[in-house]
Amino acid sequence: xxxxxFHEFGGxxxxxxxxxxxxxxxxxxxxxxxxxxxxxxxxxxxxxxxRSDRIPMPHIxxxxxxxxxxxxxSLVDNHNVGxxxxxxxGISDGICEYCTSGWDSLCENxxxxxxxxxxxxxxxxxxxxxxxxxxxxxLTFEEAASVPLVFLTAWHMLTTRSxxxxxxxxxxxGAGSGVGSAAIQVAKVLGAKVVxxxxxxxxxxxxxxxxxxxxxxxxxxxxxxxxxxxTNGKKANVVFDHVGQATWEKSMRSMAPGGRLxxxxxxxxxxxxxxxxxxxxxxxxxxxxYMGGKGELLKVLGFFEDRRLKPVVDSVFPLKNAAxxxxxxxxxxxxxxxxxxx
Ligand SMILES: [Zn+2]
Numbered sequence: 417x418x419x420x421x422f423h424e425f426g427g428x429x430x431x432x433x434x435x436x437x438x439x440x441x442x443x444x445x446x447x448x449x450x451x452x453x454x455x456x457x458x459x460x461x462x463x464x465x466x467r468s469d470r471i472p473m474p475h476i477x478x479x480x481x482x483x484x485x486x487x488x489x490s491l492v493d494n495h496n497v498g499x500x501x502x503x504x505x506g507i508s509d510g511i512c513e514y515c516t517s518g519w520d521s522l523c524e525n526x527x528x529x530x531x532x533x534x535x536x537x538x539x540x541x542x543x544x545x546x547x548x549x550x551x552x553x554x555l556t557f558e559e560a561a562s563v564p565l566v567f568l569t570a571w572h573m574l575t576t577r578s579x580x581x582x583x584x585x586x587x588x589x590g591a592g593s594g595v596g597s598a599a600i601q602v603a604k605v606l607g608a609k610v611v612x613x614x615x616x617x618x619x620x621x622x623x624x625x626x627x628x629x630x631x632x633x634x635x636x637x638x639x640x641x642x643x644x645x646x647t648n649g650k651k652a653n654v655v656f657d658h659v660g661q662a663t664w665e666k667s668m669r670s671m672a673p674g675g676r677l678x679x680x681x682x683x684x685x686x687x688x689x690x691x692x693x694x695x696x697x698x699x700x701x702x703x704x705x706y707m708g709g710k711g712e713l714l715k716v717l718g719f720f721e722d723r724r725l726k727p728v729v730d731s732v733f734p735l736k737n738a739a740x741x742x743x744x745x746x747x748x749x750x751x752x753x754x755x756x757x758x
Contacts, residue, residue, distance in 0.1 A: 419538035420738040420756075423474040425465030428739040428746075436476070439534060441542035443489040448503065448543055450758040452561035453536035453735075454480035455745055456594065457683060462531055463742070470532050477738075478536030478756070479505045479528050481543070482551060482560035492545030502560045503536075504547040504710050505529050505568070521572075521707035528707065536561075537738055539758060549713070552720045559727035562594070562753035564713060567725065569680050570598035570656075571716040572708030574606060578654045578678040578701075582607030587643055587652035587670050589613050589634070589663050591623035592751040595680065597728040599656045600626045602716070605724055611643055611652060615748065622751045626728070640669035647672075654678065661685035668694050676701045728752030 419436040441447050459477040461467070481503040485495055495501070508515050508523035515523050529543060530536055551560045574580045586603045590596040591612035603610045604627040612628035614620045620631040630646040632639050644651055651672040657663055660682030667677050668691070677700065694700060719725040730750040733741040735758045744750055 417539040418735065419476050420735060421474050421476055421537075422463055425463065425468060428463070428742050430463060431739040431742070433736040433738070436538065438540050439542040441487070441489055443491040444546075445489050445542050445544055446485050446492050446495060446548060447487040448481060448483045448501065448541050448548075449486040450478075450481055450536045450539060450541055451483040451557035452481075452732075453478040453530075453756045453758060454561040454565070454594070455741055455754045455756070456480060456565055457681065457745070458528065458531050460742055460746060472532070472534060476534045476536075476538050476541075477530055478538070478541070479530035480561045480563075480565050480753075481530070481536035481541055482557045483536075483758070485548070486540065489545060492548075495545060495548050499548075500551045500557070501548045502551050502564060503529060503541075503543050504549055504713050505565050506707050506710065507533070507544060507547065510546070518709040518711050520709040526707075536758070537735065537756060549717065552717060554723070555720060555727065558729055558732055558755045558757065561755055562727040562729050563717070563720065565707070566594040566598040566753070567602070567716045568708045568713045569595050569705065570602045571712050573656060573678045573680055573705040574599065574602050574654070576708065576712065577703050577705045578656075578676040580606050580608050580654045583609075584653040585609040585611060585647055585650070585672075586654040586656055587611045587613070587639075587667070588628070588656045589659050589667070591626070591628065591631070592619040592748065593658060594728070594753045595658050596656075597623075597626060597752045598725075600628050601725050603627075603656075605719060608654075611646060613639060614751075619751050639666045643670040651675070658682075659684045661688050664688035668700075671698070671700060673698045674700070676703060678703045678705050680705045730754050732757050
């Protein structure tokens with residue numbers, strides 16, 4: 417099969433479009449003919465060698481897969497060859513105290529498909545039968561591949577972790593990212609008010625169209641001052657962050673008393689200073705978030721059937737141009753998901 421592979425860690429030039437053996441699969445797995453695979457920042461960290469011991473080499477990236485079932489293992493029920501499917505990106509043992517209470521991503525055996533296993537930058541990928549989910553009828557392959565990881569992450573962050581409720585205000589950093597564009601929509605479904613930031617006018621306009629009530633240019637405007645202004649001095653109840661170091665201090669200054677900061681990533685770096693006085697006097701909560709449970713993914717997918725949530729596809733590249741697709745992401749030129757068509 418054709419695949420995009422890297423044999424050593426480094427820049428986008430390490431990605432090679434070449435022939436690889438078709439993946440083997442066991443009786444509990446299925447072989448998927450990939451039709452679309454969305455990019456995530458994880459792909460860039462994997463290729464760059466962050467936590468390199470977790471990456472099987474040579475490596476095929478790609479955590480967000482949609483396609484058709486090509487072959488099924490003998491113990492896989494309820495799925496047939498030819499079914500149009502998307503793949504839940506998390507693998508866990510399903511039996512520990514975390515898995516059985518819906519906290520799959522805390523499982524000691526948790527892995528992300530296409531990060532800690534071989535993924536969807538390829539014509540075929542093998543996945544556990546229990547990760548296969550039928551595609552909602554009204555979604556194309558490209559749209560379906562744009563959903564799982566970012567909507568699962570945004571849902572887990574805003575519901576399970578920070579308990580955002582109707583009438584509250586959330587500050588969403590980086591609306592142009594996949595997870596930012598998902599967060600705006602999830603927050604609106606929950607009935608919250610959204611202040612979103614982005615780096616240029618075109619992205620701010622798209623954020624507004626997705627439902628953001630107010631938008632702020634994080635390059636040219638003072639974000640904490642603007643958050644305070646648009647909320648009539650109340651500030652944000654929840655801050656939704658995936659940027660880390662560059663936004664940390666501004667997030668602290670943007671939070672209302674009792675505010676919750678929820679973070680799922682550190683695209684700008686992972687070191688920040690904490691003034692503990694802020695935390696206790698204003699009774700802030702700082703929370704980490706990592707993926708989510710399969711039950712949460714099934715729940716969030718339900719909102720796509722009636723289009724209350726919509727996939728945000730920025731651009732579609734042919735598989736062999738994966739390096740150009742990753743460069744677009746690294747330069748933050750995108751709004752929403754960059755997808756490889758396979
Ligand atoms: Zn488990």
